Amino acid sequence: MSTTTTKTKTDTIVSVENLKTYFYTEDGTVPAIDGVSFEVKRGETLAIVGESGSGKSVTSLSIMRLIPQPPGKIVNGDIKFNGESLLIKTEKEMRSIRGNRISMIFQEPMTSLNPVYKIGDQISESIIIHQKKSKKEALAEAINLLNLVGIPEPERRINQYPHELSGGMRQRVMIAIALACQPELLIADEPTTALDVTIQNQILQLMKTLKQKINMSIMLITHDLGVVAEMADNVVVMYAGQVVEQGDVYTIFENPKHPYTEGLLKSMPSAEKRIGKLYAIEGVVPNPLNLPSGCRFAARCEYATALCYDEMPDIQKIGNEEAVRCWKYTHRWEGK
Amino acid sequence: MISGIMDPVKTKETVGNGKSEVLLSVKDLKMHFPIKGGLLGRTQGYVKAVDGVTFDIFRGETLGLVGESGCGKSTTGRALLRLLEATSGSVRFDGKDIFALSENDLRTARREMQLIFQDPFSSLNPRLSVGETLDRVLKIHGLGSKEERENRIKEILELVGLTSFHMRRYPHEFSGGQRQRIGIARALTLNPKLIVLDEPVSALDVSIQSQVVNLLEDLQEQLGLTYLFVSHGLNIVRHISDRVGVMYLGKMVELADSDTLFEEPKHPYTQALMSANPIANPRLRDKPKIILQGDVPSPINPPSGCYFHTRCPYAQPKCREEAPEFVKTGENQYVACHYPLS
Amino acid sequence: MGIPNPSVNRPVALNVKKMTGNDYKIEGKASVIWRRYKKNKLAVVGLGVFTLMCLLAIFAPLLTPYRPDVYDIFDSYYPPGTIPESGEFHLMGTDSMGGDIWTRIVFGARISLSVALLAMICTVSVGIIYGAISGYFGGWVDNIMMRIVDAIQSIPTFFLLLIVAAIITPSLWSTVLVLSVFGWTGMARIVRGEILTLKKRDFIEAARATGEKKSATIFYHVLPNAIAPITVIATLDIASNILAESSLSFLGLGIQPPTPSWGNMLTSAQELTTVMDYVWVVIFPGLFIILTVLAVNFIGDGLRDALDPKMKD
Numbered sequence: 006m007s008t009t010t011t012k013t014k015t016d017t018i019v020s021v022e023n024l025k026t027y028f029y030t031e032d033g034t035v036p037a038i039d040g041v042s043f044e045v046k047r048g049e050t051l052a053i054v055g056e057s058g059s060g061k062s063v064t065s066l067s068i069m070r071l072i073p074q075p076p077g078k079i080v081n082g083d084i085k086f087n088g089e090s091l092l093i094k095t096e097k098e099m100r101s102i103r104g105n106r107i108s109m110i111f112q113e114p115m116t117s118l119n120p121v122y123k124i125g126d127q128i129s130e131s132i133i134i135h136q137k138k139s140k141k142e143a144l145a146e147a148i149n150l151l152n153l154v155g156i157p158e159p160e161r162r163i164n165q166y167p168h169e170l171s172g173g174m175r176q177r178v179m180i181a182i183a184l185a186c187q188p189e190l191l192i193a194d195e196p197t198t199a200l201d202v203t204i205q206n207q208i209l210q211l212m213k214t215l216k217q218k219i220n221m222s223i224m225l226i227t228h229d230l231g232v233v234a235e236m237a238d239n240v241v242v243m244y245a246g247q248v249v250e251q252g253d254v255y256t257i258f259e260n261p262k263h264p265y266t267e268g269l270l271k272s273m274p275s276a277e278k279r280i281g282k283l284y285a286i287e288g289v290v291p292n293p294l295n296l297p298s299g300c301r302f303a304a305r306c307e308y309a310t311a312l313c314y315d316e317m318p319d320i321q322k323i324g325n326e327e328a329v330r331c332w333k334y335t336h337r338w339e340g341k
Numbered sequence: 342m343i344s345g346i347m348d349p350v351k352t353k354e355t356v357g358n359g360k361s362e363v364l365l366s367v368k369d370l371k372m373h374f375p376i377k378g379g380l381l382g383r384t385q386g387y388v389k390a391v392d393g394v395t396f397d398i399f400r401g402e403t404l405g406l407v408g409e410s411g412c413g414k415s416t417t418g419r420a421l422l423r424l425l426e427a428t429s430g431s432v433r434f435d436g437k438d439i440f441a442l443s444e445n446d447l448r449t450a451r452r453e454m455q456l457i458f459q460d461p462f463s464s465l466n467p468r469l470s471v472g473e474t475l476d477r478v479l480k481i482h483g484l485g486s487k488e489e490r491e492n493r494i495k496e497i498l499e500l501v502g503l504t505s506f507h508m509r510r511y512p513h514e515f516s517g518g519q520r521q522r523i524g525i526a527r528a529l530t531l532n533p534k535l536i537v538l539d540e541p542v543s544a545l546d547v548s549i550q551s552q553v554v555n556l557l558e559d560l561q562e563q564l565g566l567t568y569l570f571v572s573h574g575l576n577i578v579r580h581i582s583d584r585v586g587v588m589y590l591g592k593m594v595e596l597a598d599s600d601t602l603f604e605e606p607k608h609p610y611t612q613a614l615m616s617a618n619p620i621a622n623p624r625l626r627d628k629p630k631i632i633l634q635g636d637v638p639s640p641i642n643p644p645s646g647c648y649f650h651t652r653c654p655y656a657q658p659k660c661r662e663e664a665p666e667f668v669k670t671g672e673n674q675y676v677a678c679h680y681p682l683s
Numbered sequence: 684m685g686i687p688n689p690s691v692n693r694p695v696a697l698n699v700k701k702m703t704g705n706d707y708k709i710e711g712k713a714s715v716i717w718r719r720y721k722k723n724k725l726a727v728v729g730l731g732v733f734t735l736m737c738l739l740a741i742f743a744p745l746l747t748p749y750r751p752d753v754y755d756i757f758d759s760y761y762p763p764g765t766i767p768e769s770g771e772f773h774l775m776g777t778d779s780m781g782g783d784i785w786t787r788i789v790f791g792a793r794i795s796l797s798v799a800l801l802a803m804i805c806t807v808s809v810g811i812i813y814g815a816i817s818g819y820f821g822g823w824v825d826n827i828m829m830r831i832v833d834a835i836q837s838i839p840t841f842f843l844l845l846i847v848a849a850i851i852t853p854s855l856w857s858t859v860l861v862l863s864v865f866g867w868t869g870m871a872r873i874v875r876g877e878i879l880t881l882k883k884r885d886f887i888e889a890a891r892a893t894g895e896k897k898s899a900t901i902f903y904h905v906l907p908n909a910i911a912p913i914t915v916i917a918t919l920d921i922a923s924n925i926l927a928e929s930s931l932s933f934l935g936l937g938i939q940p941p942t943p944s945w946g947n948m949l950t951s952a953q954e955l956t957t958v959m960d961y962v963w964v965v966i967f968p969g970l971f972i973i974l975t976v977l978a979v980n981f982i983g984d985g986l987r988d989a990l991d992p993k994m995k996d
């Protein structure tokens with residue numbers, strides 16, 4: 006118990022080790038995450054990039070231990086938070102971590118706020134629970150937080166209900182709630198996808214400044230490479246439940262190794278100049294109920310050889326920080 | 342009988358610098374939705390979703406329409422197809438006054454102007470197979486015998502990258518990208534001249550988006566289509582459009598050639614929008630950005646003068662009092678601003 | 684390990700394989716629905732029981748040596764079995780008038796089921812048309828039409844049924860009429876609600892955009908999508924009609940003896956002594972009512988799933 010209340014500090018805040026989260030559905034087993042490993046360092050922003058069904062959101066829910074069970078289950082691997090395994094914690098211990106040391110913001114700010122409670126009450130709730138402050142102190146803190154996230158007239162806002170705020174304002178409130186206990190890690194699951202560009206920009210800048218102010222780490226889950234380029238220090242690219250590539254943001258954008266990462270970057274229309282045809286990755290993601298035995302991207306990959314269809318490549322380190330799951334970077338590669 | 346809708350594989354008309362023959366002309370289009378309230382449902386005010394929009398679409402071009410949610414871009418698309426009855430204004434399409442057509446003539450006119458939706462899951466009737474969906478469209482207009490219709494459907498499905506095997510499948514059996522192809526097929530069945538595309542790729546995954554964008558471009562080239570491409574995704578709009586219009590609070594603030602608009606925006610809002618658009622290059626992340634303060638005002642009670650003055654970094658006293666006209670400022674460039682940027 | 688030939692070996696993603704094979708065969712809609720329906724075992728049992736009830740009703744005269752309207756007062760309240768004096772066999776015993784209960788049940792099935800089905804047909808047709816008009820046109824039309832429904836629903840129906848039944852001479856047709864007049868509002872509400880949600884779906888706008896007429900939009904695009912809730916409500920209506928008929932007849936305001944119905948067979952249960960001493964008189968008709976109502980509810984359940992195109996095969 007004492008270990009959870011004293012905040013032990015390490016360089017690595019979260020390390021996910023060979024995590025497997027499966028969903029057991031009527032139609033069969035869905036390996037939503039299938040052997041995923043990565044680390045979040047203190048003070049860094051790690052972006053997890055992937056399309057729908059890549060397992061990026063399930064990863065964050067697994068860290069929060071919020072996987073609905075059944076049908077979901079973490080079947081293998083470990084998640085360590087400051088060196089302690091989260092998987093062996095009791096539900097009560099998890100509750101003291103969630104919203105306190107690890108916070109989360111979601112894509113849809115309307116549905117993540119409770120419509121029947123005032124903004125002020127929703128922010129002060131977690132302060133009261135986790136920091137054992139009085140209601141009055143907590144409300145004062147809530148006003149500070151609203152100030153911090155750039156909401157004008159916070160004294161008036163705390164008495165308003167979610168429906169009285171615009172989408173951008175709601176997302177700010179969500180961030181205020183997430184920051185209430187000065188978490189060490191903020192998990193942001195598509196935080197700006199539902200917002201317009203000008204508002205998205207406000208929120209991204211806000212997250213950047215806040216990160217520095219309270220020295221937290223951010224795990225940013227998104228499909229938007231523009232947002233990744235804007236925010237991330239390091240990037241994990243996921244495809245069909247696996248990490249296919251990870252590295253620092255400059256390497257990923259300038260020298261992508263995995264054909265999927267390469268394809269994603271090539272298929273983005275440029276904001277700077279008008280090009281001819283867009284590059285398109287042909288085909289669709291494999292059916293999670295019926296995954297190929299070889300590389301999961303092989304069917305859509307322009308470099309694929311028989312080896313790719315027959316055997317799944319392992320993820321392996323290239324250089325210091327970079328890793329890729331592709332046969333192209335092994336001695337067994339004989340293709341073009 | 343059916344041949345009229347079968348044959349024309351036109352080439353894109355290129356006149357001079359681009360396209361110059363006006364296919365659709367929108368003049369001072371207004372769409373005000375009444376807000377009903379109280380026990381008797383009396384009108385208490387209006388949401389001015391579209392508030393005086395004027396533009397032309399040339400034959401064979403793609404006109405992009407961008408703006409943030411609530412700016413009226415989708416409403417404009419629907420109003421000019423008369424899927425919503427506009428409050429005022431006029432739309433001329435290929436010589437016809439769309440707003441003056443009788444219900445019957447309008448149904449005939451709709452063969453030539455079609456709509457593609459954002460959400461590929463709600464835009465297809467879940468009870469109809471793909472074949473039935475397309476067949477229905479031909480049947481409504483009494484086109485072709487059973488066999489001719491079937492051939493046409495097969496032809497269209499292949500055109501959008503599906504096969505005739507898909508005819509008897511139901512929408513839920515397809516992925517999002519495939520469903521969007523079905524939606525495109527439905528719009529093409531009657532061989533339209535103009536297609537309004539309402540955020541056609543916004544709901545799709547990144548890797549599928551480019552497939553659909555390429556398909557749309559191929560189809561335009563093969564069939565000589567004209568597109569009104571409504572989207573909030575600036576990069577996609579820049580990629581696909583010949584010209585782009587920017588809307589803010591129900592008004593068009595700028596309209597120009599795609600390159601001109603993106604490279605030399607004249608309206609402060611366009612500039613801010615471009616600046617806010619995240620660039621997929623981490624080395625440019627520290628480039629200074631124009632961050633607009635506050636939110637878009639309510640379209641029920643828009644600000645006085647220029648609607649943008651409440652958020653405009655360059656606003657002057659005049660902007661608060663007087664609404665700017667939408668005027669030509671350069672070749673193919675129109676701006677509604679008292680103090681356009683240079 | 685074969686010779687590498689990726690273009691041939693490429694596994695086809697998602698469902699495409701299933702869709703392009705030569706073994707592809709076209710399956711009719713009815714057979715698809717039946718295949719899905721079969722998966723719900725209770726629904727199959729329900730359908731079996733209900734079919735049996737209908738068969739009993741149809742072949743009633745062949746199933747019993749007795750007539751439903753001929754009594755033998757000396758044989759009243761005989762428990763199930765053979766009467767020693769006359770040697771007559773009564774499978775389910777006899778009632779207060781000496782009528783054979785089995786006979787009255789099979790003939791009663793004719794009446795009870797006809798009333799339930801006829802009333803259902805009336806409520807469903809009125810409800811669908813009313814709800815569709817109200818939902819599709821919306822605005823003040825909808826407002827007025829729904830306030831009328833509110834008004835009807837705010838009347839304590841059963842008392843009104845009693846009053847109406849008391850005013851008009853009770854008969855099969857009057858019972859059907861009474862059940863129909865007050866039974867359609869539920870269906871109207873459901874259909875309206877479905878249409879209001881369907882109307883907002885893009886494919887309805889798409890239909891308009893392709894030039895579909897308003898009326899055709901309702902019948903071709905809207906109503907077929909509401910078929911699942913409509914069917915479920917319709918089957919549940921049968922069940923509630925059986926119960927309502929029973930209740931009316933039980934109170935003597937529905938089907939009049941000597942014509943047998945499951946409801947009026949229960950009339951004798953109004954006296955406690957009957958229930959205590961001659962339990963078979965009420966238990967058999969009661970059992971048939973329960974069985975039929977349950978069966979119909981199970982059918983409704985099965986249909987809801989079978990009619991959903993999103994259900995997996």
